[in-house]
Every structure is written in structure tokens, then in C-alpha cells.
């Protein structure tokens with residue numbers, strides 16, 4: 001199968017904007033072997049699939065921050081009381097246009113004409129994730145993206161897995177399996193976005209042996225607390241600077257560790273429904289009661305985040321799959337205080353960041369959705385039932401075709 005270009009678009013739970021990646025793909029996902037057919041392993045920076053397997057090369061990446069009014073309007077949609085159908089409908093189209101802009105911009109940055117792009121995979125913006133009720137809501141209209149770019153678009157990836165009885169998340173693990181697996185090393189891939197999620201790829205594993213689940217808050221509580229402390233002026237602890245000046249409050253940490261989610265057996269996934277505004281409100285009440293300073297509060301929430309990842313490894317992974325190393329990606333990998341705490345929690349397992357091994361942390365999830373869209377166009381499943389708990393693998397997403405152009 002020849003080389004083709006695909007675009008992946010990702011807007012995560014932190015609501016910081018749109019990540020757009022344009023990749024060149026050689027080989028076919030699922031060409032050679034494995035439960036749902038895994039190809040030869042190559043990384044993002046690999047060549048052209050010399051073993052006949054899959055290779056993915058990142059040609060261009062950009063981040064398009066949401067306009068501030070859009071960002072604030074999205075946050076209002078996280079509250080079911082203000083997320084009325086008219087507002088959700090309007091935002092679905094508004095985001096579709098912004099996603100189309102991002103796709104065209106990344107194609108221009110790579111110097112690739114839209115006609116030369118075979119597919120866009122667009123994750124959309126998660127508004128509500130309720131796997132126990134069998135549904136999840138991601139918006140950003142695929143038909144608008146296809147119309148404005150002239151490129152076939154796969155969107156709304158999660159419902160197919162939910163329909164098959166799964167969590168609908170996480171979905172990146174199959175692409176991590178394709179791109180990172182190693183015959184010698186058991187790898188932990190930890191994403192620290194709004195939510196934290198871990199993927200475990202045992203040495204020499206086939207795709208049915210990969211496990212993954214959401215560990216709990218990634219940056220969501222740190223960001224939520226910072227917004228409260230600064231009256232909304234700052235949405236993150238830049239460089240982990242405030243946390244670095246504070247000390248963890250043991251009593252507050254203990255209360256936070258009592259959250260039942262951490263002890264839930266995987267498969268499991270979570271989101272803003274649990275660790276959003278109402279949770280931060282309760283946390284601020286406890287801080288008041290215990291007289292915890294601003295810096296100590298951020299230090300405690302940072303420690304909690306690191307602990308939840310270490311605890312997940314110790315509780316659910318370590319005995320069966322002692323790891324050789326953890327590779328950390330997502331915005332949390334830019335927070336040195338969080339990484340310091342995480343190193344302590346994980347010891348003796350060494351930790352490296354995506355950047356430290358020469359891969360782009362920011363582009364990773366966008367690349368994943370380009371690859372998942374390719375799977376869908378080829379009629380191949382993109383989910384791992386061992387990860388999501390579904391009855392079987394699912395072909396993910398919905399295809400929107402632009403007028404006058406068929407897929408491929």
C-alpha cells in the first residue's frame with residue numbers, strides 16, 4: 001500500500017485548543033499480524049515501513065488555541081443545566097468550522113494540498129462522558145469539516161465502542177501499540193492531559209495483551225485550583241512554580257486519596273463529570289477547614305496527581321507487568337514539580353518524557369486520531385476490547401464525505 005497523508009485533530013479535556021497533526025503513513029494498519037492485525041513496529045519518526053508494516057511520519061503540527069469566548073462557552077456546556085440543545089447545536093457547528101481551519105492550516109504548513117490528504121480524523125470536544133449509561137458526547141460537526149476542507153472526515157470515534165459494551169475510552173492505546181511496542185521492554189505510556197491515562201505494553205506483547213485505563217485527574221485539579229486562586233486569570237501552574245514553593249498537606253492528601261475511583265478495577269474511564277468544578281469546590285472547602293496556604297494547596301494537588309499514577313501502577317499493573325520505564329506525554333510533562341513527584345512515586349521505574357526520546361508530546365494524540373481514521377477508512381477496528389471492556393473490537397467513527405470526492 002502506497003504512502004498517503006492524513007490529518008488528526010485533537011481537542012482534549014483541558015480545553016486549551018486544537019492540536020492538528022499532518023502525517024505521512026506507509027503500510028497498512030493491521031497488515032501483518034495480531035488480534036486485530038498489528039503491522040510492523042515503527043515510531044512517528046520512522047521511514048517508510050521497510051518490513052512491509054506500518055510507519056507514520058509527522059510532517060507538520062500546530063496548536064490553534066480556542067478563541068477566549070469559545071473556550072468560556074465550552075466550559076459553560078460542561079454544566080448540564082446550561083448545556084441546552086440550542087447552545088450545544090450552535091457549538092457543534094462553530095467547532096466544526098474551527099477544526100476545518102486547523103486542518104487547512106496544518107496542510108498549508110506542511111505544503112500539502114488538501115486534495116492530497118486522504119482523510120481527517122477529528123476527535124472533537126468532549127462535553128460529557130457517561131460510559132455507565134452507555135453514552136458519551138463529543139462535538140465538532142464532521143460534515144462541516146468535510147464541506148469546508150473538501151477532505152473526507154471521520155469523527156465521533158467513541159460511540160461504536162460504547163455500543164459494543166465498552167467504555168469508549170481510552171482509544172489511543174491501539175495506536176501506541178502500533179507505534180511504541182518493543183520486544184525487550186515493558187513500557188508504561190502515561191498521558192497527563194486534563195485526565196491522566198496509562199497504557200501498559202508488555203515486552204513482546206500482541207495487541208490483546210495491552211492494558212490501559214484512566215488513572216484519574218491529570219492537570220484538571222491543578223488547573224481548577226489555579227483558576228479559583230487567581231479568580232480565573234491563570235488556568236495552570238506554569239512550570240509547576242507555585243507547587244515547588246509549597247509543602248504537601250498530609251491530611252488534605254489523605255482525604256483526596258479516599259476518592260473511590262482510584263480503587264475501581266479497570267476497565268475504567270473518567271472525566272470532568274467527576275473531577276470538574278463541583279470537585280474543586282469541595283476541595284476548596286477542605287482547604288479552608290484545614291487552613292492550607294495557596295502554595296501548599298497546589299503542592300498537595302500536584303502530589304495527589306502523581307500519587308494517583310503511582311498507585312494505579314502499584315495496584316493494577318506492577319505484579320503482572322513490572323515495567324522497564326515510563327514515557328510521559330501530555331501537558332503535564334511540562335510541569336517539573338509534577339514530574340519530580342511522579343519520579344518519587346514510581347521509583348525504581350525510570351521516567352522519560354516524549355521529548356527526551358525525540359518524539360512530540362503535543363502531537364501524540366492528534367497523530368493517533370489520524371491513524372484511527374485510516375483504520376476506519378480501511379474498514380479496520382481501532383479499539384482494544386481488553387482496554388475498553390467491549391465485547392469485541394469496533395470500527396470507530398462516522399464518515400462525512402465532501403461533495404464530489406469519494407474516499408481514496
Ligand SMILES: Nc1ncnc2c1ncn2[C@@H]1O[C@H](COP(=O)(O)OP(=O)(O)OP(=O)(O)O)[C@@H](O)[C@H]1O
Pocket residue numbers: 011012013014015016191192193194195196218219222223235236237238239240329330331332334335365
Ligand atoms: N508549561 C507548563 N507548565 C505547567 N503545566 C503545563 C504547561 N503546559 C501545559 N501544562 C498543563 O497541561 C495542560 C494541557 O495538557 P494537554 O494539552 O495534554 O491536555 P488535553 O489534551 O486537553 O487533555 P486530555 O489528554 O485529558 O484530553 C494544561 O491545562 C496545563 O495544566
Ligand SMILES: CC(=O)N[C@H]1[C@@H]2OC[C@@H](O2)[C@@H](O)[C@@H]1O[C@H](C)C(=O)O
Pocket residue numbers: 012013126129136168169170171172173191193194195196197214269270271365
Ligand atoms: C471521553 C474522553 O474524552 N476521554 C479522554 C480523556 O482525556 C484523557 C483520557 O480522558 C482518555 O480516556 C481520553 O482521551 C484519549 C485521547 C484516549 O481516548 O485515549
